[in-house]
Amino acid sequence: MSRNYEAERAVLMDDVKQVLKDAEALYQAAVDDGTKEGKALKEKLKAQLGRAQKQFSELEGSVVERTRQAAAQTDDLVHSKPYHAMGIAALVGLVLGALLSRR
Template sequence: MSARSVSAGNGISNEKLMHDMRAVVTDAEELLRATAGQAGEKVAAARERIQANIAVAKDKLIDAEHAMAEKTKQAAKATDEYVHENPWKAVGIAAGVGLVVGMLISRGR
């Protein structure tokens, strides 16, 4: 896996997705607590299904967080290896990116 295969945009959208999923799970748990006093066979069945789905969602969220952390570690390792193997190329790329960012910043003023 090369450092180029992990895009910054992907990381940001994955982090937002993880945040949104945690918010959904938290909201669903809050809804279950709020309706705990509701009686009825249909409500009890729905609560059981929702609790089971929340448990599955939590497990998948944990798995996704671990996978994202592993991909981040792999990308960092690949970047580190690339920089060690091509130090002058890395310096040139960093200088080029810095130049472009500097130009964009100065144009915005």
């Protein structure tokens, strides 16, 4: 799962970087002149931005789904073994309290 997430994140970041480069080029073209090159860059930027937004929404959807699954599994575990969950919570609280009291 995390490998797929990392690959999707890398692709998304590459697209965002490319969009920023194209936005800079579009800005320079718009400042210099309003020719066909500026229009072509604007269309390319629009297409890449749309693709990046689509990939981001898909990535966000998969993250939300994985979070829901993890929450459901945690909820099932807590309901099936409540004393284990309370013991773990108490242990974590004890460790955090000890670490914070040292400072």
